[in-house]
Amino acid sequence: MIVKLFDFFNKSDAPKTQIMLMGALSGLANGLILAIINVAAEQVSHKSAEAKFFLLFLIAFALFIYTQRYALSQATIAVEELILQIRVRIADKIRRSELRFLEETGSASIYAPLTRDSNLISQMALVLVMTGQSVIVLVFSAIYLAWLSPLSLVITVVFIGSTIIVFLSHEKKISQELQSASQKETEFFETFGHILEGFKELKINSRKNDDVFWHIEQVSKETQEFKVSSGLRLVTTIMFSQVSFYLLLAILIFIIPLFSETHSDVIFKITAAILFIMGPISQFAGAIPMIAKTNVAIESLYQLEAQLDEVSIHQTEQVSTPPIERFQEIRLDDMTFNFSDKFGKILFSLSSINLTLKQGEMLFIVGGNGSGKSTLLKLLIGLYYPTSGSLYVDDEQIDSTNYQSYRELFAIIFTDFHLFDRLYGLGEIDESRLKSLLVLMELDKKTKYIDGKFTNLELSTGQKKRLAFITAVLEDKPIYIFDELAADQDPLFRKRFYEIILPDLKKQGKTIIAVTHDDKYFYTADRVVKMDSGKLVDYYSTQK
Numbered sequence: 001m002i003v004k005l006f007d008f009f010n011k012s013d014a015p016k017t018q019i020m021l022m023g024a025l026s027g028l029a030n031g032l033i034l035a036i037i038n039v040a041a042e043q044v045s046h047k048s049a050e051a052k053f054f055l056l057f058l059i060a061f062a063l064f065i066y067t068q069r070y071a072l073s074q075a076t077i078a079v080e081e082l083i084l085q086i087r088v089r090i091a092d093k094i095r096r097s098e099l100r101f102l103e104e105t106g107s108a109s110i111y112a113p114l115t116r117d118s119n120l121i122s123q124m125a126l127v128l129v130m131t132g133q134s135v136i137v138l139v140f141s142a143i144y145l146a147w148l149s150p151l152s153l154v155i156t157v158v159f160i161g162s163t164i165i166v167f168l169s170h171e172k173k174i175s176q177e178l179q180s181a182s183q184k185e186t187e188f189f190e191t192f193g194h195i196l197e198g199f200k201e202l203k204i205n206s207r208k209n210d211d212v213f214w215h216i217e218q219v220s221k222e223t224q225e226f227k228v229s230s231g232l233r234l235v236t237t238i239m240f241s242q243v244s245f246y247l248l249l250a251i252l253i254f255i256i257p258l259f260s261e262t263h264s265d266v267i268f269k270i271t272a273a274i275l276f277i278m279g280p281i282s283q284f285a286g287a288i289p290m291i292a293k294t295n296v297a298i299e300s301l302y303q304l305e306a307q308l309d310e311v312s313i314h315q316t317e318q319v320s321t322p323p324i325e326r327f328q329e330i331r332l333d334d335m336t337f338n339f340s341d342k343f344g345k346i347l348f349s350l351s352s353i354n355l356t357l358k359q360g361e362m363l364f365i366v367g368g369n370g371s372g373k374s375t376l377l378k379l380l381i382g383l384y385y386p387t388s389g390s391l392y393v394d395d396e397q398i399d400s401t402n403y404q405s406y407r408e409l410f411a412i413i414f415t416d417f418h419l420f421d422r423l424y425g426l427g428e429i430d431e432s433r434l435k436s437l438l439v440l441m442e443l444d445k446k447t448k449y450i451d452g453k454f455t456n457l458e459l460s461t462g463q464k465k466r467l468a469f470i471t472a473v474l475e476d477k478p479i480y481i482f483d484e485l486a487a488d489q490d491p492l493f494r495k496r497f498y499e500i501i502l503p504d505l506k507k508q509g510k511t512i513i514a515v516t517h518d519d520k521y522f523y524t525a526d527r528v529v530k531m532d533s534g535k536l537v538d539y540y541s542t543q544k
């Protein structure tokens with residue numbers, strides 16, 4: 001398990017050899033202090049302590065402090081650098097991954113490794129250096145013991161070896177339980193999200209509130225059970241190591257002298273040596289829970305990264321082709337798309353989608369709830385890949401080599417859109433245009449754009465949608481898609497939206513697709529199509 005920590009650390013660009021060397025040197029200095037004290041103590045007992053031992057002690061001590069400080073601080077910097085790299089790498093892989101992957105994984109499973117687990121790993125610098133140091137002290141002490149009394153060394157090795165065996169025999173179970181605890185904790189985060197995101201609903205319904213709370217309590221208890229169980233196993237291994245250590249001392253001091261005459265001569269030195277290594281050993285034993293938890297944390301970060309890599313293997317998209325800026329026609333040719341569960345069972349299908357979108361036209365999409373309108377939009381703009389069928393821009397087929405270039409054609413406001421606090425990706429902002437758009441959308445009294453940021457995003461749902469609309473307009477894309485944008489707007493604005501704003505965009509040469517239920521304004525569209533249980537049909541033919 002410690003191997004995994006070193007393996008993780010090994011990926012750092014830090015001066016690893018120096019850190020290891022300094023760590024080893026600090027262990028060595030620690031050992032030297034042992035030797036000096038032992039020899040000096042002997043001299044004191046013969047009333048002949050020399051100043052040179054004090055000087056040697058000071059030198060070893062100074063070496064210890066310097067090397068220890070170097071190793072610890074550099075290891076801390078290296079570990080934080082590794083965490084930074086992995087966080088940035090994962091964020092980068094997430095932004096390049098697929099929407100389906102994120103929908104299936106869920107945000108809690110992404111947040112947990114990035115926050116909880118990377119915070120745990122942060123503490124590993126200390127563990128690494130201390131472990132390395134303990135090993136050196138142990139090796140040094142072993143050599144010293146062998147020189148003092150080979151028999152004592154053999155007994156010490158047997159005891160330390162048996163402690164390691166006991167630990168290893170528990171290790172697999174401890175790791176499994178810590179992993180289960182970590183998964184349960186992720187479930188806890190998900191459930192806890194219900195309290196925060198569903199606060200309003202829970203506040204007015206105490207039965208619902210109690211029920212959610214009961215669920216959270218259950219998940220917390222299950223998490224606690226795994227944690228307690230792994231914790232108790234760790235306590236057992238720690239206690240075993242402590243007991244075996246004192247047993248070792250007792251054997252060396254009380255039993256061995258009975259069988260070995262020469263042994264009593266060196267018993268004092270052996271005892272001092274054993275007591276000296278007690279520090280590193282108990283430090284190491286104390287670090288075991290940390291090591292075990294850090295290990296699971298590294299594992300879960302790697303797992304998330306592996307999942308993201310798996311997605312990117314299947315997604316052979318090349319993002320280097322320039323954005324498509326113009327088109328005459330976009331054609332969806334016999335496209336299908338399936339939502340499947342984890343067992344591959346199809347939950348919902350869009351089938352035989354044939355749609356030709358002409359440049360400059362205004363297309364309305366209607367259809368009942370769950371009929372597949374939003375799914376169609378995601379398929380159309382390339383957020384979902386078709387299960388079968390083809391997509392063409394004019395005569396060019398869109399495939400993995402130009403999917404990203406294709407997506408750049410669109411500006412879209414989904415029903416569950418995200419409002420960014422800044423106008424990301426727009427570079428230099430035309431402030432007077434932004435101001436006039438804020439006035440047009442009646443938002444100029446609510447928010448301003450100052451120092452590259454909107455001053456206020458605490459807006460009503462309808463106002464947020466209008467702000468999202470402003471952002472979309474500023475993005476100046478050839479195709480605008482609005483998924484039920486007018487749904488939360490007042491009648492006056494709704495009328496303005498269909499009769500003035502959309503026709504204005506059309507006049508500017510923009511192509512518009514709007515998902516809507518406002519049949520009163522269908523006359524403003526060039527064409528109305530309907531989604532019906534995953535199939536696309538002509539709206540007016542269904543009305544006859």
Ligand SMILES: Nc1ncnc2c1ncn2[C@@H]1O[C@H](COP(=O)(O)OP(=O)(O)OP(=O)(O)O)[C@@H](O)[C@H]1O
Binds near residue numbers: 339347348369375376
């Ligand atoms: N991420 C998803 N995973 C699995 N099934 C999904 C997912 N998103 C949507 N669905 C299913 O696909 C079907 C179509 O959903 P979609 O959101 O496209 O409908 P819609 O026509 O936009 O509905 P509404 O008018 O209610 O917004 C629904 O039956 C829904 O349950």
